[in-house]
Amino acid sequence: MSTLASVLHAPGSQSPPSAPRILVTGAGGFIGGRVAAAARAVPGARVVLMSRRPLPAADPDPAPGDRDGPGDPAVRQVRADLQDPASLRGICDGVDIVLHCAVRIGGPDQAVRAVNEHGARALVAEAERSGVARLVQVSTASVYGRGVFRNAEPAGLPVAPGSETSRSRAAAEQIVLAAGGTVLRPHVVLGAGDRWAVPGLVRIHRRLAATVDGWRTRMSVVDVDDLARAVTAVATAPQDTSGVWHPNHPAPVSCADLFTTLTRRLGLPPATEDIGVEEARRRLAGDSVSLHHLAMLTTDHWFASARLWEETGCPPGRGFADSLARHAPWYRRHLGLSDPPG
Numbered sequence: 001m002s003t004l005a006s007v008l009h010a011p012g013s014q015s016p017p018s019a020p021r022i023l024v025t026g027a028g029g030f031i032g033g034r035v036a037a038a039a040r041a042v043p044g045a046r047v048v049l050m051s052r053r054p055l056p057a058a059d060p061d062p063a064p065g066d067r068d069g070p071g072d073p074a075v076r077q078v079r080a081d082l083q084d085p086a087s088l089r090g091i092c093d094g095v096d097i098v099l100h101c102a103v104r105i106g107g108p109d110q111a112v113r114a115v116n117e118h119g120a121r122a123l124v125a126e127a128e129r130s131g132v133a134r135l136v137q138v139s140t141a142s143v144y145g146r147g148v149f150r151n152a153e154p155a156g157l158p159v160a161p162g163s164e165t166s167r168s169r170a171a172a173e174q175i176v177l178a179a180g181g182t183v184l185r186p187h188v189v190l191g192a193g194d195r196w197a198v199p200g201l202v203r204i205h206r207r208l209a210a211t212v213d214g215w216r217t218r219m220s221v222v223d224v225d226d227l228a229r230a231v232t233a234v235a236t237a238p239q240d241t242s243g244v245w246h247p248n249h250p251a252p253v254s255c256a257d258l259f260t261t262l263t264r265r266l267g268l269p270p271a272t273e274d275i276g277v278e279e280a281r282r283r284l285a286g287d288s289v290s291l292h293h294l295a296m297l298t299t300d301h302w303f304a305s306a307r308l309w310e311e312t313g314c315p316p317g318r319g320f321a322d323s324l325a326r327h328a329p330w331y332r333r334h335l336g337l338s339d340p341p342g
Contacts, residue, residue, distance in 0.1 A: 015238040016096045016133045019044030022235070023095045025082070025123065026102030027051045030193040031138055031224060035101050038228035040075060042236055049077045050091060050102070082119025083111070091123075092130035097235045098123070100137040100176070105196075109164045116165070120172035124179050135181035136235045138227075141220070141246070141303055143170040143185065146295050150218075153304045154185065154244040177243070182234050184227075184247045187303055190323050191224030192330035200293040201262055202335060207290060208283055211274045212298060215255035219296075220248035220303045223327075226317035233314035241312070248305040253320045255297050261321055265328040267340030 022039045026032030027049035039047045049055060055077055080087040082102055092098060100123060104115035120137070127135050141149075145160035161167040173183045188197045222230075230247035263270050275283075277298050284290045309316040317323070324331075332339060 016236055019046075020096040020133075020236065021046045021048065021094055022097045022099060022232075023048045023050060023092060024099045024101060025050045026100075027077075028053060028055050029101060029103075030191075030195070031189065031227065032101035033193065034191070034224045034228035035099050035138065035231050038225070038232045039099060040072065042232055045074065047075045048091075048095065049075060050080050051077070052079065052081045052102075054079065082123065083114045085118075085122035085125075088122050088126050090126075092126045092132050095127075095130060096133045098127050098132050098135045099231055099235060100135065101231075103138075103165075103169065105165050112164050113168045113171075116168035117171040117175070120175050124175050124181075128179065134235055134241075135176060135179060136231055136241075137173060137176045137181060137183050138231060139169050139173050139183050139185050140166065141185045141187040141301070142166040143173065146299065148299050150300050150302050151304045152302065153307075154246055173244075180242050182241050183244045184231060184234070184308075185244060185303070186222050186227050186247050187220040187301055188248075189222055189224050189227055190320070191327050193224065194327075194331075195334070198262070198324075198331055199335060200289060201259070201297075202266065202268065203287075204284070204290050204293055204297070205259060205263065205268060205271070207287065208275070208280055209269070209272050210280070211256070211259065211271045212277060212280045212294070214274055215259055215297070217255045217298060217300050218252040218302045219255055219258060220246070220301060220305060221253050221258075221320045221323075222248040222305075223317050223320075223323035226323075229314055229317075230308055230312075233312040234308065237312050239311070245308045246303040246305040247308050248303055249316050249319050250304075250306040250309060251319055252302040258320065261324055264340065265324050266332055266335070266337050268337070 022045050024036045024039055027036045028051040036049050039045055080091055104112050143159050143161045143166050145162045159170050161170050176183055190197055227247055234241040280294055
C-alpha cells in the first residue's frame with residue numbers, strides 16, 4: 001500500500017484537522033474557482049490556490065463568498081504546472097487536504113495525457129511525500145462513455161471512456177484511488193463560467209428548432225456551487241470517504257424540462273416540431289460538437305447521487321430550475337442573448 005493510502009487508513013487518521021490547510025489545483029478554472037471559494041468557507045481553513053497562470057485580482061463575475069480576492073490572509077496563491085513535475089516540488093508541504101480540480105480538455109493527445117494523467121501521478125507523489133491526510137479528485141461521468149444509465153451507482157459501473165481526455169482522466173482516477181483517495185464523477189455541471197454544457201444545448205436547439213423524440217430521456221445535473229460544496233464535504237467529513245462518488249443533484253432532470261426551462265430563461269424561440277433521432281443527426285451533420293451532445297441527450301444519463309449528500313449531511317441544493325434561474329444572466333451575456341420579455 002502506498003504512503004498516502006497508509007496515512008488515510010491508519011487508525012485515527014481518516015479525519016482531517018478541524019482547521020485544515022487545503023490545496024486547490026486548477027483554482028483559476030470553472031470548477032476549481034468555485035471549489036476554491038467553498039474551501040475558503042471551511043471554518044479555520046488556510047487555502048493554497050495552485051494555478052498555471054496568475055489568478056486575476058478581481059473576478060467580474062465572482063462566486064458567492066469569493067469577493068475578498070487574493071488579499072485574504074488565509075489564502076495563498078502558488079504557480080505550478082502539472083506538465084512540469086519539478087514545479088510541484090514542495091507544493092503539498094504542510095497541506096492536510098488536496099482538492100485536485102485541474103484538467104486539460106481537448107488539444108493534442110500528448111498534452112492531454114501530460115496534464116491529466118502524468119500530472120496527477122506527480123501530484124499524488126508529492127502528496128505521499130508530504131503526508132497529506134486526504135486527496136479528492138474532481139473527475140467526470142464521461143469516463144463511463146456513452147450508454148444507458150438509469151439510477152446507476154458507481155460500484156461496478158464499467159469505465160469505457162470514448163475520448164483521450166476521458167481516458168486520461170480515468171487513468172488519473174486510478175492513480176488517486178490506488179493512493180486511497182476520493183474521486184467525484186459529476187455529469188452535467190451548470191453555472192457561470194460553463195462554456196460547454198448550456199452553450200452546447202443552445203447550439204443544438206438553434207440548429208434543430210425541434211424536439212427529438214419528445215426529449216423523453218433523463219439527465220443528471222449539478223450546479224457548480226453545489227458541486228464545490230460536495231467536494232469540500234467529502235474532503236472534510238469525519239468518516240472515511242475514499243472511493244468513487246456521484247455528486248449530482250439526486251433528482252434527474254427530463255430533457256424536455258431542461259429545454260423548456262432553457263428556452264424560457266434565455267429567451268430562445270420554442271421548438272416548432274418533434275423529429276426523430278436520425279433526422280436530428282442529418283440536420284447536425286458535420287457538427288461534431290452538437291452530435292456529441294445529441295448522443296448524450298437521446299439516452300438516459302442518470303447517475304444515483306443521493307448517497308453523497310445523505311452521508312456527508314451536505315444539502316444538495318434546490319436543483320436545475322433554480323440553478324439556471326440564478327445563472328441565466330451570465331449565460332445570456334456569454335451567448336450574446338437579449339433578456340427575455342417580461
